[in-house]
Amino acid sequence: MRLLRLEDDGEFSLIEFVGDNIPRYVILSHTWGADDEVTFKDLVKGIGKKKSRL
Template sequence: MRLLKSKDNGDFSLIEFVDNETPQYAILSHTWGVDNKEVTFKDIIKGTGKSKAGYTKIRFCGKQAAKNGLLYFWVDTCCINKSSSAELTEAINSMFRLYQDTAKCYVYLSDVLDNSSVGEDQFSQRWKPAFRKSRWFTRSWTL
C-alpha cells in the first residue's frame, strides 16, 4: 500500500508499505474534478501539481490527518499509479478494505461554501442548501 506523508516544506511524499506493516492512516472521500486538474501519482513523484485545483483537497486531508495525530493518508488520485493497469485493478478491487481499515475518513465537498470566503452570517444561511445539493452525494460510493 502506498500512502502520502506531509513534508516540512508543504510538499508530499509517497511511502510504500507491505500490508502487515501498514500504519494507521486517514483516507479522503471526494469527487473528481477535470482530469488535468487532479494531482496524479506522477505529479507527486515529480514534485509538481501544486498549481492544480486538486492540490487543495490533498492539503486539506494532510492537515486534517495531522490534527488527528496521523502521519499518513491516502488519496486515490495520487496514491494509485493509474498507468499500471494491474495496480489500478488491484486498487479498485481492494477499495472496500482501504476504507474499512482507515483510522479516519474525511469528506471533501468541493462545491460547498468555505466560510473563509464569506462572512459568518452568509455562511450559516447558505451552507445547508449547498451541502444538500453537493455533487458528492450523487457520485461518491465510499461511505
C-alpha cells in the same frame, strides 16, 4: 501500499509500506475539475502543486 505523508515544511512525500507493517491511515476524498486532478504520476514528478485549485 503507498501513503502520502505531510512533512513539517508543508510538503508531501510518498511512503511505501510492504507486508503487514502498514500504519493506521484515513481515506479522504474530493474532486477537482476534469483537467486538474492530481495523479500519482504528478506526485512522483513533483508537479501536483502546479495544478490549479478551485
